[in-house]
Amino acid sequence: MIILEIKNLNKKFGGLTVTDNLNMTVKKGQIYGVIGPNGAGKSTLFNLISGYISPDSGTIFFEGKEITNKKPHILCMDGIGRTFQIVKPFASKSVLYNVAVGAFARTNNRKEALEIAEKVVEQVGLGKKRDVLGKNLTIVDRKRLEIAKAIATQPKLLLLDEVLAGLTPSEIDEAIDLVKSIRDSGVTIVMIEHVMRAVMALCEEVLVINYGLQIASGTPEEVTKNPDVITAYLGDDHDAEG
Known part of the structure; x- marks a missing residue:
């Protein structure tokens, strides 16, 4: 089953094209990667999918229904x-409070929101730091709290924007396990990521964009061997396992 489909998506800011006739299909239950150099249009793509900005043209479908131009809170x-x-x-509030804010997307009951938050805090490994x-x-x-706030809204599709950036190798390993556990709980994941070790470990399919234009798609192994990808993003001396 296809959960997310993007057809001929275009977006410009002034004379700069940030999404150029982009197409993308994500199946339910996948961990799908989006990679590309800085300024490639990756975060703009997430902003389009999640309703923070509107495309100039093209369509976005979620669970078979068009969602183009829907507002973020509706999505x-x-x-x-x-x-x-x-x-x-929320810097002056506790971990539990932060996550409960997300839970209020699904309930107006404070007790229920806190119960949801308690479960999510444990799920992401912040149980001992709830206060x-x-x-x-x-x-x-x-980073874990950012993920927790999103999970508390009980999504079917979760967009992860560089959640591994700035982490140590051991922290990346822990984050990989966390992302897998979220997928295994029934959430489809699309992730923007620069840490290629994580992309190789997690993603079943990868879309590579450069200046908003798709330059490759396929399995991580396929795209990391693509000459266009190596030239645009990975560098000639790239080691896919590194």
Whole structure:
């Protein structure tokens, strides 16, 4: 079953094309990767899917229904959750409070929201830090909190925007396990990522974009051997296992 489909998506900012006739198909249950150099249009793609900006042309379908130009809060209720590259927790509030805010997308009951938050906090490995203020978290825990806030909205499709950036190798390994566990819980994942070790370990299919234009798609093994990808993004001395 196809959960997300994008057809001929175009977006320009002034004279700059950031999404150029882009097509993309994500199957339910996949972990799907989007890679490309800085400025390639990856975060713009997420902003288009999640309703933060509108395309100039093209269509977006979620679970077979067109969602082009829908507002973010409506798409959240439809089942699309996302993280942001720059994490911004409620700094003076606890981890549990932060996650409960996301849970209120599904309930108006405070007790129920807190119960949802408790489960999610445990799921992402922040159970022992449930009472820690957002401003006192480490980078890795802020990343986990960003994921937790999105999961608390109970998405069917989760967009992860560089959640592994800035992590150590051991922290990346832990994050890989977390992403797999989220998928195994029934959530389809589309992830923007620069950490190729994670892309190779997690993604069943990868879309590569450069200046908003698709230059390759396929399995991680296929795209990392593509000459256009090597030239545009990975570099001639790329080691796919590194």
